Amino acid sequence: MTQIRFALAQIDTCVGDLDGNAAKVLDFARRARADGAQVAVFPEMTLTGYPIEDLALRRTFRAAAWDRANRLAADLAAEGLGGMYAIIGTVGTDHANAKPRNRLVVLHDGRVWAGYDKHFLPNYGVFDEFRIFSSGDRSVVLDVDGARLGVAICEDIWQDGGPVAELASRGIDCLVTINGSPYEEGKTHVRRELAAKRAKEVGAPLIYVNQVGGQDDLVFDGGSFVVDADGTLLAQSPMFMEDLAIWTLDTAAPAGGQPKGAIAPAPDPDEEVYTACVLGLKDYMAKNHFTGVTLGLSGGIDSALVAAMAADAVGGEHVWGISMPSMYSSDGSKDDAADLAANLGAHYDVQPIEPLFDAFQRQLELTGVAAENLQARIRGVIVMAYSNAKGLLAVATGNKSELACGYSTIYGDAVGGYAPIKDLLKTRVWQLARWRNKAAAAGVGIGGLKVVGNEAGDLGTPLKHGVMIPVSSIEKAPSAELRPGQKDSDSLxxxxxxxxxxxxxxxxxxxxxxxxxxxxxxxxxxxxxxxxxxxxxxxxxxxxxxxxxxxxxxxxxxxxxxxxxxx
Amino acid sequence: MTQIRFALAQIDTCVGDLDGNAAKVLDFARRARADGAQVAVFPEMTLTGYPIEDLALRRTFRAAAWDRANRLAADLAAEGLGGMYAIIGTVGTDHANAKPRNRLVVLHDGRVWAGYDKHFLPNYGVFDEFRIFSSGDRSVVLDVDGARLGVAICEDIWQDGGPVAELASRGIDCLVTINGSPYEEGKTHVRRELAAKRAKEVGAPLIYVNQVGGQDDLVFDGGSFVVDADGTLLAQSPMFMEDLAIWTLDTAAPAGGQPKGAIAPAPDPDEEVYTACVLGLKDYMAKNHFTGVTLGLSGGIDSALVAAMAADAVGGEHVWGISMPSMYSSDGSKDDAADLAANLGAHYDVQPIEPLFDAFQRQLELTGVAAENLQARIRGVIVMAYSNAKGLLAVATGNKSELACGYSTIYGDAVGGYAPIKDLLKTRVWQLARWRNKAAAAGVGIGGLKVVGNEAGDLGTPLKHGVMIPVSSIEKAPSAELRPGQKDSDSLxxxxxxxxxxxxxxxxxxxxxxxxxxxxxxxxxxxxxxxxxxxxxxxxxxxxxxxxxxxxxxxxxxxxxxxxxxx
Structure with a gap:
């Protein structure tokens, strides 16, 4: 009987940041070793970040990644961690045709060992791997302290045949998979079913380590896990946060008889989606070197929800809300915007657009939609002025319903480097706002993120009217307020x-x-x-x-x- | 001995416009028949336009394309054109896996005949076909009036092996290829070398019909041709314009002994690049339903060249140039802008930005780069106001050098739906401006495009200072004029x-x-x-x-x- 102690290192990498990613591997390897792990498993393309897209095609980048992997192996050994097996992902080169490979390597004894190259290269939806990489054509079994570990990379378990089928016939004690699987609602369940199927196919438990964090316009939810050959869930990491989970393989255990590790509870559906949005924004800022956010606060529900997300991502003191009332803005809207900013502990400035609108109109004399767009674009200029002057990320507040229907002004309310709720339909925006108010009232923390302004009073002052997002922002009829009495329902x-x-x-x-x-x-x-x-x-x-x-x-x-x- | 008369129908299609593309096939088929053609060859994905990207994944679109192909075959027959063979491209469905196919079909006798599916699906640079389509796996030989015609689609001739190698062993009288090959400098030569190699491989002449026209951010240059098995150029269509060329195959002729057709002369290199830019803009406008253009005219060389291109694309009377001087604009710049607009017969408005800048600054008090960007963004708002009020396409005037170095303001001078010179380095911009002035003086027409404002005087007035683009716009030191005495060379x-x-x-x-x-x-x-x-x-x-x-x-x-x- 052999027992192998695994660490599932669910980390948040950054595309292109070889040094930063290597430092994180080193940090988690130390922690894994302190927990007695023999094998530390990291996500797909750990060292390069994922997805790296055409950057992989740059020869100099591949050379730098190769050097960095060797240096990392040496660094691990220098710290006395060389006896551990660190399974990481990186970019390789297929020298036969000079094409990049999506590669898994093992760092051990100060060296870079055994490479496995991803076989199935997904090429649909958000994926473009077949464009960039060439396919590996062999399966790899690692012999680790007497146990036979098969390895696979992400898509390799989503397709029938290929390396997993080969591993099934070769006989393994455990299937270790490294993944960069982006978040979609309901995907937790799909992944687990699939992993159970593959565990059954190879007749051994399957370890699924997923990347966590936002990268450009994708969010990776983590939620790494281990499933036994009979489908039993053996360990489950939390979603949306970095994590190091320990699980022990017993090579003598029968299917369904493996020891269990910790099982993180699943979030409720609203919490899950809200947290995905917050993490996406938070990492977009971190990876693009922004520490603060600016946005227009209209008093409407979209900007209110985005402001709450921004405060949860980086703290209300790093959020600059700008009220930009026009002649058509209602007093209620202005009050709601001010109340929300106070509740979030955000900066709040008022910049009336009427004098600016009048100055443009003296020259341009616009009417109709052109005049409506002018208002939106003056606001865009103001938001970008705050962005430039204070080094803040401008965020756009459009939701999926209005973007889909074109109910938005290019260079106006669409201004921003990131659009946190662009994938949420309007009804979902309302639902999450209600959920956020309940979360604030209950003082819950979400997936490692701190909810700002909860009733326990981390701002030291009570919420205005006793609620985080003003009820009237949620309940009033939506309006762009670009002409008198305008309502969204006039157009949609x-x-x-x-x-x-x-x-x-x-x-x-x-x-x-x-x-x-x-x-x-x-x-x-x-x-x-x-x-x-x-x-x-x-x-x-x-x-x-x-x-x-x-x-x-x-x-x-x-x-x-x-x-x-x-x- | 058999003779087959081919029509090379080099047409400009539009992605998604099934009815428009079908109408164009019908029109060119009529003309081909009038010229006595037995076979009319159209470009890749004729009916759907190219590249259709993820639109191909939509089942309802594929169904509509299938119906339209059948209707087109019937329409051809109804007009007495059913005896001709019309070789067109369209989207098919691989029913085994419900994936789209890049398909060649033959319309004949009122029906849709023999399908050939593209084998090699390019997946690099501007191409994404492997993402969308599944590969065909067989070669096809058409028996047309006693001649054996092999067929292939674009990338099929760029890769060794596959269907062309198969056709070489099957024996054919002619290889007919349909293509959607985007313009790159120097590609004419590369294509012809390649075609000659394949013609030699199959031991028969090769017909290369290419798409022409702009589609989104690509430009297809046409330049269809026929090359003999010994590499002799037999026929050559012009670049950058629709064309119907006739060439006759003689199945009894030895290699190098095929009859010749018309050979269009090659443009000079500057003419070629300039015309590619004009055609890209012209088709972007046509396919997006714009009839006019607006842009800021600073008096600098970038906006001057773009304005000339716009005038050549749609006529000066459809160009709205806006001079938006600030406190830092030199008088020379304003004069140059006005002279150019007069030379092009363009509309010319002056919208000083100082009153607007002052209005913003009373509220915002910006300094440094934020104040410079504010000027650029006020200009962006004005350009978009013209766009909205008059239904014009706003075009951005940035060149590749400044975009590459970040010497540009997002939502400011970067505003626009299309950026005609974004792929031209600054030295090329100067070079093309000088070429354009010579072209205007010589009164030449370019690739079917009319050069506006030539000395022959199609505007009825002489050019200001005797030159189209003012010499000072070309020769003065480049400056963004966003602060006193600013020069590009301060930063670059x-x-x-x-x-x-x-x-x-x-x-x-x-x-x-x-x-x-x-x-x-x-x-x-x-x-x-x-x-x-x-x-x-x-x-x-x-x-x-x-x-x-x-x-x-x-x-x-x-x-x-x-x-x-x-x-």
Missing amino acids: PEYGLLDQVLAAYIEHAHGRADLLADGFDEATVDTVMRLVDRAEWKRRQYPLGPKVTALAFGRDRRLPVTDAFRE | PEYGLLDQVLAAYIEHAHGRADLLADGFDEATVDTVMRLVDRAEWKRRQYPLGPKVTALAFGRDRRLPVTDAFRE
Whole structure:
């Protein structure tokens, strides 16, 4: 009987930051060793960050990564950690055709050992790996202190056949997988089912270590785990935070008989999505060297929720909210914005746009939509002025419903380097705002993130009207306030209905006939399709704003809808 | 002996516009038939446009394309054109895995005949086909009036092996290829060498029909041709314009003995690049339903060249130039802008930004770079106001040198849906401006495009100072005019040197050691690398502006440079 103690090192890497990523590996390796681990497992492409895209094609970058891996192995040995096996991901080179490889290596005894190259290179949705890498063509079994460990990288377990099928026939004691699997709602369950299937296939427990953190427009949720050959969950790391979990393999145990490790509880669905948004913003800022945020605070629900997320990400004292009232702004809106800023402990400035609007209009004399856009763009200039003057990240506050329907001004409210709620439909925005108010009241912490301004009073003052996000921001009829009495419902179907049609049309790619079969009435279907197609057309005309994606928290190329065809 | 008369139908399609593309096929088929053609060959993905990217993944779009192909076959037959063979490209479905295919079909006798599916799916540079399509796995030979015609699609001839190798062993009389090959400088020569190699391999002449026109951020240059098995050029269509060329195959002719067709002359290098820029802009406007352009006219060379391109694309009367002088603008700059607008027959408005700047500054009190950016952003608001009020496309005037070095303001001078010279280094901008002045003086027409304002006087008035683009715009020291006495050379190396380093670093992916070996001095190398890396970092922070690409006229994902590593 052999027992192997594993550390699941769920870390947050940064694309291109070889030194920073190596330092993190060293830090977690120390902790793993202190916990008695013999094997420390890190996520996919640990050293380079993930996804590195075309950066992998740069020869000098691959050379630097190779040097850094060797140096890291030496650093580990120099600290007396050379006896441990550190399984990390990095970029390799296929010298036969000078193409990059998505590679797993083992750092041991001061050297870089055994390389395994990813076989299945995903090339759909947010993934572009086949574009960049060439495929590995052999399976690898590591002999570690008498145990046979098979290895695989992410997509290798999502496809039938290939290295996992080979490992099944070779016989292993454990399948170790390193992953860079981005967050999607409901994916925890899908991953676990899949891992259980592969564990059964190889007849051994499967270790799944996932990357955590935001990288560009993706969020990786972590949630690493171990599943036994009979499907039993043996260990579960938390989502959305770095973590080092320990689990011990017993090579003599029967299927279903492996020892258990710690099981982190699952968050509730609203908490999960909210935390994904906060982590995405937080890491976007950290990896792009921003310490503070600025945004327009209109008193509406979108900017209110984004401000709360920003405060949870970096602390209210690093958030600059700007109220930019026009002649059409209601007093209630201004009060709501001020109350929220006070509740979050955020900076709050008022910059009326009327004098600026008047100055432009003396020269331009705009009317209609052009005059409405002018207001939005003056606000964009002000937000960017704060960004430049104070070194703050400007964030855009648009939600997925309004972006999908083109209810937004390019260079106006769309201004910003990051758009935290661009993947949330409007009804979800309301739902998360309500959840955030409950979370503030209950004083809960979320996935390692601190909720700002809870009732326990970390700001030392009670919440205005006893609630974090003002109730009127949530309950009033949405309005862009760009002309007198304007309401979103003048231009769009009610959001409850709109969001259902948008989900079916965009996320599930239902065509017109499908949408009618879904039970939506013809007039609504045609209105929504026309709005979405027209907005997509506009986005192609000015391809510079936040994109609407078919996937949540993902990236697409051309949004696969167009007004150029009809069923 | 059999003779087959081919029509090379070099057409400009539009992505997603099934009806428009079908109408164009019908029109060219009529003309081909009138010229006695038995076979009309169209470009890759004729019916759907190219590249269609993720749109191909939409089932409803594929169904619509399939229906449209059938209808087109019927339409051809109804007009008495059913006896001709029309070889077109479209999207198919691989029913085994429900994946799209890049397909060639033959319309004949009112039906859609023989499908050939592209085998090699390019997945590098501007191409993403492996992401979208599945590969065909068989070669196809068409028997047309007694001649054996092999077929292939674009990348199929760029790779060894596959369908062309199969056709070589099957024996054919002619290899017909349909292509969507984007423009790059020098590619004419590369394509012809390659085609000659494949013609030799199959022992038969090769017909190369290429798409022409701009599509999104790509430009297709046409330049279709026929090459004999011995490498002799048999026919050559012009670049950058639609064309119908006729060439006759003689199945009994020996290699090198095929009859010749018309050979269009090659443009000179400056003409070629200039025309690519004009065509890209012209088609971007047409396909996005814009009839006019607006831009800021500073009196500098970048906006001057863009204005000339815009006038050549759509006529000076559809160009709105806006002079937006500040307190730092020189009188010379304002005069140059006015002279150019007059020469182009463009609209010309003056919108001083000082009153607007003062209004913002009364509230914001900005200094330094924030105050400089404010000026650029006020201009962005004005340009977008013209865009909205008059339905014009705003074009950005930045060149590749300044974009690469981050010498540009996001939401300021970077505002625009299209950036016609973003792929031209500054020294090339000067060169093309000089060429354009010569072209105007000589009154030449370029690739089917009309040069506006030539000396022959199509505007009826002589050119100001006898030259189209004012000499001082070309010769004065470049300046952003955002602070007193500012010169580009305060922040950047001299452009002559800078452009050489940029070309090596970005386009040829030379690392630091390579650049030193190229003979650049260390201080310059480090300055340029720092500027480019920092600008790329900034672009990642605000991923919303024109991108700098390693390829000319192309698209990249992440620019493969970063400050995160050093050799």
